[in-house]
Every structure is written in C-alpha cells, then in structure tokens.
Amino acid sequence: MSTDTHSHPLLDVRDLCISFTSRGQSIPIVENMSFSMAGREILGLVGESGSGKSVTAMALMGLIDAPGVTITGSVRFKGQEILGLPAREFRALRGREIAMIFQDPMTAFTPVYTIGWQIDEQLRVHNKFSRKQARTRTIELLAEMGVPDPANTANRYPHQLSGGLRQRAMIAMALSCNPSVLIADEPTTALDVTVQAQILDLMRKLRTTHGSSILLITHDMGVVAETCDRTLVLYSGRVAEEGTTQDLFAHPQHPYTAALLASIPP
Ligand SMILES: Nc1ncnc2c1ncn2[C@@H]1O[C@H](COP(=O)(O)OP(=O)(O)OP(=O)(O)O)[C@@H](O)[C@H]1O
Ligand SMILES: [Mg+2]
Numbered sequence: 433m434s435t436d437t438h439s440h441p442l443l444d445v446r447d448l449c450i451s452f453t454s455r456g457q458s459i460p461i462v463e464n465m466s467f468s469m470a471g472r473e474i475l476g477l478v479g480e481s482g483s484g485k486s487v488t489a490m491a492l493m494g495l496i497d498a499p500g501v502t503i504t505g506s507v508r509f510k511g512q513e514i515l516g517l518p519a520r521e522f523r524a525l526r527g528r529e530i531a532m533i534f535q536d537p538m539t540a541f542t543p544v545y546t547i548g549w550q551i552d553e554q555l556r557v558h559n560k561f562s563r564k565q566a567r568t569r570t571i572e573l574l575a576e577m578g579v580p581d582p583a584n585t586a587n588r589y590p591h592q593l594s595g596g597l598r599q600r601a602m603i604a605m606a607l608s609c610n611p612s613v614l615i616a617d618e619p620t621t622a623l624d625v626t627v628q629a630q631i632l633d634l635m636r637k638l639r640t641t642h643g644s645s646i647l648l649i650t651h652d653m654g655v656v657a658e659t660c661d662r663t664l665v666l667y668s669g670r671v672a673e674e675g676t677t678q679d680l681f682a683h684p685q686h687p688y689t690a691a692l693l694a695s696i697p698p
Pocket of ligand 1: 482
C-alpha cells in the first residue's frame with residue numbers, strides 16, 4: 433500500500449452512488465457524492481434526517497454488504513482503492529487506520545463481551561499490546577472520556593451501561609488506535625453539554641497529536657461552527673454545497689443551508 437500522503441489526499445471519494453433494491457426497484461440513496469479530505473482536517477457532514485449521512489459513513493467503513501445494495505464509484509484511502517476491498521483486508525484497516533463512532537453505540541459492541549475486553553482486544557490486535565498493557569490503556573482511555581470508576585466500568589457488559597456511558601466507551605474504542613481517519617456519526621448527540629465539549633476537545637486533540645482527519649456528521653450547526661474546517665451539505669443524497677465553514681456560514685448558497693443556519697439558536 434502506498435504511504436505517500438503528499439501526492440494523495442488522505443481520503444478521496446469520487447462519484448459514490450449507493451442504492452438499495454426494494455421489490456425489484458432500485459432506490460438511489462446517495463448519488464454522485466464526491467469529496468476529499470486532507471490530513472489534519474475536520475470536515476463536517478450535515479443534512480436533513482434520511483439524506484444518507486449514515487449510509488455514506490457505513491460505506492466508507494466497508495460495512496455495507498447487505499444483498500440488494502449497490503455501491504459504485506471510488507473511495508481511495510492514501511491513494512489505495514478501498515471500495516470493494518476483500519473483508520479480510522478491510523478488517524486490517526478498520527479500527528487502526530479508519531475508525532468510526534457509530535450513531536447507535538450498540539452497533540459498535542457485541543453484547544457478549546465486556547466493553548473493557550472489546551477495547552483491549554482492539555489494542556491487542558492492532559498495537560500488539562499485552563493483555564496487561566491493553567487493560568491499562570483501556571482504563572486510561574475510559575478515564576479520558578470522563579467515565580467514572582473506569583476500572584470497574586471496563587468489566588461491564590454493554591447492556592449494563594447507560595446510553596451516555598456506552599457512547600463514551602464507544603468513543604474510547606474508536607480513538608484507541610489513533611486512527612488516521614475518524615468518522616464520527618452524531619458522536620455527542622446523546623451527551624450533556626459538558627461531556628460534549630470534552631469529547632469535541634478530545635477529537636481536536638487527536639488531530640493535533642496524531643495528525644488525524646475527522647469526518648464529523650452532526651445536526652448541530654453550533655458544533656460545526658466550532659469544530660469543522662470545511663463543511664459539506666447533503667440534501668436528499670446529493671452534495672448541495674461545500675466550502676470552508678466560514679464561507680458557508682457567511683454566504684450560504686443553497687436554500688437548505690440557509691434554513692439550517694437560520695435554525696441555530698442565537
Ligand atoms: N438497509 C436499508 N435498506 C433500505 N433503505 C435504507 C437502509 N438503510 C437506510 N436506508 C435508507 O437510506 C436513507 C438514508 O438513511 P441514513 O440513515 O443514511 O440517513 P441519515 O442522513 O443518517 O439520517 P439521520 O440524520 O436521521 O441519522 C433513508 O431514506 C433510509 O430509509
Ligand atoms: Mg444517521
């Protein structure tokens with residue numbers, strides 16, 4: 433795999449189309465989506481509910497393999513085509529190079545192991561940590577996410593945690609291997625504002641200390657204004673508008689963008 437990050441964008445998405453087949457009919461969900469992300473960039477992805485944000489994120493993670501789904505186009509990571517990569521090769525990237533914070537934390541964890549075990553495992557597989565090193569790091573990560581009593585919480589099963597704690601544990605798992613690209617799908621929606629601010633800080637820190645890029649999916653234009661360098665507006669499966677967050681806020685071109693901005697509380 434090419435590691436020459438100077439000649440390629442970190443992530444380059446070209447003409448991505450995703451459609452579902454239902455009762456013999458192909459229904460387009462995402463149409464001709466193109467964008468690219470440079471290193472150390474936080475790109476916001478906004479758009480109304482059902483516009484295809486999560487489906488796009490799952491496609492970038494190689495996590496859509498349902499029958500009846502057609503994905504075409506190109507997704508290049510550090511110059512390498514990853515769309516249609518065999519499952520085994522994708523697993524080597526996922527978690528280590530490209531990680532995701534899911535909109536639904538239950539998607540991230542299996543119910544049968546403790547959350548600590550699952551974060552340990554990721555650290556062991558990708559970083560070759562020993563069992564003991566992994567657990568130490570897991571507890572550290574949980575503490576950084578503001579999880580109280582992290583050593584005990586690590587020994588709990590996903591269903592034994594509150595939604596907010598589960599979400600923080602998932603964020604800990606996503607950040608555990610310092611991925612080059614983090615896809616964060618509504619990462620802070622279920623959390624109260626103080627924890628939300630903490631999590632956004634941690635994501636910015638990931639960028640500064642590891643040069644990571646983040647695709648931040650959110651409904652919260654306040655979070656976009658505060659966090660994202662550039663922003664992409666999705667409207668019914670198509671890119672309606674794209675620009676630096678500053679330009680977009682100053683001169684929205686698409687009526688949907690203007691409406692989104694008008695909805696920010698003063
Ligand atoms: N497995 C599936 N089969 C058929 N259609 C699906 C499937 N998953 C999602 N969709 C459809 O794809 C469209 C986009 O859904 P998606 O979850 O990406 O929206 P979203 O932008 O993330 O919305 P939200 O802001 O509510 O999270 C929706 O119309 C949804 O009904
Ligand atoms: Mg979604």
